[in-house]
Amino acid sequence: MAVYQWTDGDDTATDAVIVGIGRDSPALEAASLTAEPMLASVYWPERLFQGDKVDARIEGPFDPAVALSYAQEIAKLYDYPRVVVAIQARALWNDAWGTLAPECGLD
Numbered sequence: 245m246a247v248y249q250w251t252d253g254d255d256t257a258t259d260a261v262i263v264g265i266g267r268d269s270p271a272l273e274a275a276s277l278t279a280e281p282m283l284a285s286v287y288w289p290e291r292l293f294q295g296d297k298v299d300a301r302i303e304g305p306f307d308p309a310v311a312l313s314y315a316q317e318i319a320k321l322y323d324y325p326r327v328v329v330a331i332q333a334r335a336l337w338n339d340a341w342g343t344l345a346p347e348c349g350l351d
Contacts, residue, residue, distance in 0.1 A: 245342050246316070247345055248312075248328060249345050249349065251331075251349065251350055252332065257326070259289075259325055260289075261287070261288045261316075262288070262329075263287075263312055263330070264286075264331075265283075265329060265337075266283070266284075281307075284308040284310075286303050286306065291324070312327070312342065331344075334348070
């Protein structure tokens with residue numbers, strides 16, 4: 245099972261496919277609305293791959309498990325060395341998706 249470096253802040257990685265995971269619960273609860281399910285997006289930065297430009301792109305929303313799998317496929321397809329996670333709060337992580345590194349940070 246994959247081990248992901250992660251951040252819960254504004255850190256970014258220019259050499260990685262990034263899976264953003266979160267939900268809008270606080271805003272929805274404040275408006276007395278039902279909380280939405282956890283959602284994820286997949287982002288990859290611009291890079292050169294085999295002499296061709298790969299444009300930066302963001303896709304989603306996805307279920308987090310689907311997003312992590314898709315991110316692994318994109319990383320392999322375009323030769324990104326890693327997939328990292330940007331998560332709204334560490335407590336939102338589901339161990340069924342893989343393992344987060346013990347410490348927050350993308351270095």
